[in-house]
Amino acid sequence: MALLVVGSIALDSVQTPFGEVRDVLGGSASYFAVAASYFAEVRMVGVIGEDFPDQGLELFRQHAIDIAGLEKRPGKTFRWKGEYNYDLNEAITLDTQLNVFQYFQPKIPLPYTQSDYVFLANIDPELQLQVLQQIPRPKLVACDTMNYWIRHKPEQLRETLRHVDLLTVNDAEARELTQEANIVKAARQVLRLGPKTVVIKRGEYGALMCNQDTWFFAPAYPLETVYDPTGAGDSFAGGMMGYLANTDNLSEETLRQGIILGSTMASFAVEAFSLNRLSRLTYGEIEQRFKAFKSLVHFEDITVGKLEGM
């Protein structure tokens, strides 16, 4: 099934303890689309400036990503500059130049309006809602957001969430959105806002899915070196949604597999700057790492009653 993503395409300048890059391909839609492209037919809606490098477009084409919805506008491409300290969990934004992204009004090309699977990457919730208004009957709408929108557009975000099936947020965002310190309570609260499923992304601690009364605790792959955490969350969403679109199945079991495949793609994304690792994967590598996730959490059942009267 076709998978539509609407989000940012950026040129990132990033510094981590392991190096520095300038004006490299980034943005939520880029990470999402490339991660998802291994599993599904991906359609991308976003905006780039006149300075956007041909290699970026070439990379999308190599991954068979449909970029008919990629609008080129006069001006410069969105730029983000950030750094990470040794604690790689949080990005410090040094500079944001919205450029052409400032006036982004997502226009969904007619053929895209029939997309069954939709991912609304982290953009203004009003724009997210505009996207949904152009798509009559999606099977699954997933959405990401961030503290900025939770604080500055709370009403609009809540309106958007009423039309969303699955929300991905991190711990702090879930707490801020629901005003609940306990993450278990916060997750349950999210389900009252509209989404039937919430996936809480916790970086090196993995991910937690809450789905009505079911919980799923996904591990993070133990990496000795995280070169650049940028795009991990979007790569996660891309792997997960790519799998759901591929299988066209929304069972609890498929969701769980999707979350592990998402974690797999995120673990690759952070092994290099930009999309350098994520864009060069073989199915063998992906499968091997998926299986590593399986053994990472494996344990045999026990009959506790038998331990009695030792």
Place this chain on the structure above:
Amino acid sequence: MALLVVGSIALDSVQTPFGEVRDVLGGSASYFAVAASYFAEVRMVGVIGEDFPDQGLELFRQHAIDIAGLEKRPGKTFRWKGEYNYDLNEAITLDTQLNVFQYFQPKIPLPYTQSDYVFLANIDPELQLQVLQQIPRPKLVACDTMNYWIRHKPEQLRETLRHVDLLTVNDAEARELTQEANIVKAARQVLRLGPKTVVIKRGEYGALMCNQDTWFFAPAYPLETVYDPTGAGDSFAGGMMGYLANTDNLSEETLRQGIILGSTMASFAVEAFSLNRLSRLTYGEIEQRFKAFKSLVHFEDITVGKLEGM
């Protein structure tokens, strides 16, 4: 097999967002022993003052804990006073009165020196080493420690670690002990200090075991209300070591089961103040929660290659 624990027995005064208690039973050895008592024959070495309440001793006896190694000395019992904010991950110590614990010199009763399984709870590493010198051939020695000893007795701690098979620490302690920011590298570094296995306790994020080249990622049970996190780490160790002593098996598989049983016991411990929940469990309750851990991480394998060419 018999399981020996050496640690503190305390009277705790604790305040959390959910209530307050004064002079209730606490201490690392108490939590450990009661958690382990469901699975193994537990022997306890520690010191109490003249004011230690009979109900405390009665609780140990009810759990068939051997308290022949519990020394009663003139003076008051060790007291700890602490509080937790809404972020229940970290205790704030308000007051510590060492009292009789200040002059604690663990004397291992002769029959205890034949213990096969030994847990050195968080006490001065010099005392931990003294304990080991009194026990000729244990099968497994596990040890806990804290930032205070890492900072103030680094040499003595390293000497003790050379004689330890399994170390339990939290994220911050692992980082401080090894001077490694990355927790995966930190865990590997711990293995060079002596222990063959390190278990990193991460509170609501679960636990991570590193065992030569094998990793195990254990979930935390999603609890809506954590009444009092005090003793969670020692209850975890008690469940884990109790299981290892019960099965008398040190395979990777048994260790993993032990970690889940430890997580099970920790999840009960935090559901009430003091040992109020931990000391009143049925095997049915323990088994049910163990199984919940199993379904918390369950997912089916996939053949990624089949997703190609969708």
